[in-house]
Amino acid sequence: MITVHYFARLRELTGKSEEVIEQDSLTVRELLNWAEVTYPGFGKDTIQVAVNEEYALKGDVIKSGDVCAFIPPVSGG
Secondary structure (H helix, E strand, O other), X not given: OEEEEEOOHHHHHHOOOEEEEOOOEEEHHHHHHHHHHHOOOOXXXXXXXXXXXXXXXXXXXXXXXXXXXXXXXXOOX
């Protein structure tokens, strides 16, 4: 099982702050694809992913027990 956390607009889009995905392992790319299919308009091409509190690359493998965070782009002024 992989725990994922949603922040900012992603929390509003999904209607939750976190959930558990029933997967033993998948890549960051696969996780982003899953999120886009599950939550249309997710914006997988602009989202950063942290795995166990470290930014991850799209080819990195996420294993059961890992905690992921979807981090949307930040705007400022």
